[in-house]
Amino acid sequence: MENTLGVLLLSHVGFSFMEDLIGTVTARGVKTCVLSSLPEPRHQVSRPEQLIELADELHVTSEHVLTPEDVDAYIDQLEATGTSVQCCLTVWEGYRHLMASANARLGVPDLDEKQILKLRDKLTLRNRLADVGLTRGRASALTPTTLAERQREGGRYFVKPVSGIASFGTFPLTPETTWSELERLTLEARSDTVYANTFATTAGPFSQSGTDLNNGADSAVSAPSGVGCEVEFLIEDYVPGQEFSFEVVVVDGDPYVVAVHEKCEVTESTGTVLENACVSPPTTLSQEEVAAGIRWTTRALTALDLRWGCFHVEARYASSGWDLIEVNPRVGGSLISPSVAALTGGPGMLDLWLDLLLTASQPGGFLKTLKGLSFGMDGTTPSPNATFFRVFFTGPGTIREVGLNDDLPFQPLLSHVLLKPGDVVEASSREVFLGQVLWRMDLADRDDLLAELLPASMRAIEIMYETESG
Known part of the structure; x- marks a missing residue:
């Protein structure tokens, strides 16, 4: 049986920069082997069809979140059919510990799985670096008590999930911040198919010994027992x-x-x-x-x-x-x-x-x-180069028209418009990407070019929404 060299790519619900990753692997003449969790319902037919056109091998699991058992079983399957997996790679932070575990099995130097989990615990990380003088701020678990204490103190503080992604639930503390607002964010995180697993801290596959913040009635915000994942917030010095x-x-x-x-x-x-x-x-x-x-x-x-x-x-x-x-x-x-x-x-x-x-x-x-x-x-x-890019976000509504504006000071090197007419954007506390545009210029000319490009680039992607009738 022929032994083919391959790279294992981990995809969350069918996405996670897969086009870019597959292209990067293919350019090196290595087989691309994609393991994906189950896409969201609206993508469950179309997305696997798109991926199989790009990748050499594709396996889609039956659940929305990959597990260590999924990764080990797929490596076993690949090796049994003649593919020598050289390494594992993912850009999805919720799977970074799975990548580390797979690379350890494959003998590839990488971070230890426990190191990944510690890095994703932003509460412990902040205080660990404060202990060695590399940050002046400290963090605490966010509870009704710590929320009220910080608001009485009147200083500047920042709230964020202990583990999170996409800037969801990250915001400066204000006198108007309420505990019910945090509870609403928790419920929203838990119900988000794409992002829910990235907020897990003390439950599920991200469990960490010695980091249990749920002690007694005055605990950090968390999901009810028996429901998938825990979501906890911290409050830190601004x-x-x-x-x-x-x-x-x-x-x-x-x-x-x-x-x-x-x-x-x-x-x-x-x-x-x-x-x-x-x-x-x-x-x-x-x-x-x-x-x-x-x-x-x-x-x-x-x-x-x-x-x-x-x-x-x-x-x-x-x-x-x-x-x-x-x-x-x-x-x-x-x-x-x-x-x-x-x-x-x-x-x-x-x-x-x-x-x-x-x-x-x-x-x-x-x-x-x-x-x-x-x-x-x-x-x-x-x-000798400089770059500038702008990312566009969108609010709730039904998109009527969207596209790249061709009336710009100079054309971009790269542009992505990620939504299309007819797409419905729901209200959310996490960022919803509309598109992104990248320019390259000579470093020597950058300051002059940016003076014109910065304001002009704000209209690089134009969007119109359907209006409510009546």
Whole structure:
């Protein structure tokens, strides 16, 4: 029986950047093997048909969430039929621990499964880094008592899920924030087929010993017993400053910062935070401030003993220095990976992560490429390019028309319009993506071009909704 090399890709309900991932694997001449959880009802026929046209192998499970048993059984099936699985990769944070477990089985250097679960516990992570002086903020479990205490104190605080994604349930604390609002968000998270498993903390496959926040009547917000997943919230000291993200690849304990993105537009509202636009390299930082950010990021990753993998480190910078938002053990969402490709003129973050996994046992050639792409410790980038991208979100309603605006200062490098006429968008406390648009420009010309592009890009995707009759 012929032994074919393959890469295992984990898909959540049929999506999770599958087109991009499949293309990245196929470009390396390796077989693509997709394991997907059951899509939502409206996609259960169409999405598997689309995936089987793209992938070499596809298996769809009978449930909306993948389990460790699903992953092990699929690897067994592939190996029994002549496919030698080289590594496992997913961009869905709720499956990152499954990826780590699979790579451990396959002998591929990666983070430990327990490390992934600890990183996803943002309450413990915040306080752990505070203990070693890498963040000035601290966090507590959100309970009726801690909510009332923080409101009486009158300081600045931020609320977020202990484990979460897509900025759902993340917002600044106000005097108007109520416990019933948190209960409503909890119920909404639990009922969301796509996102529910990412909010699990002390129940189900994300159970962590020593992290039980449900003690007594004054416990953190959680689902009733026997219902799928637990949802818990934390409250933390507000981190001031401008937002940035560091796109990092770590090889055997050595971090390489491939890109630094500045979140040049962020909207904080009740229930969520929307990251509207990013530019790279940053426009508001000096070379010395970027260098300080790289040193801070390196210290944080070292303190957490994160020796392998791809990371999207979210931070804020103020006059007091660098501080933490989150450490995500994955590629950044939206157009972060294509932005990196446009910045480097070569590989994006998905390419780099896959190449790390495929070459981790002998990373010599990969390391040479990675070093040539990465920022220096002095805060300089080898790239002559700059990138800017804008992400569009939408509110509830039925879409009548939607499309890319052709009246822009200059044409984008890449655009995605993710919804179509006739789509119905329900009200939600998580971000609902409409589309995204990416531009590349010469770094030397960036500031002049951005002055015109920033306001013009706000109308890059145009949308009209059906109006109510009568």
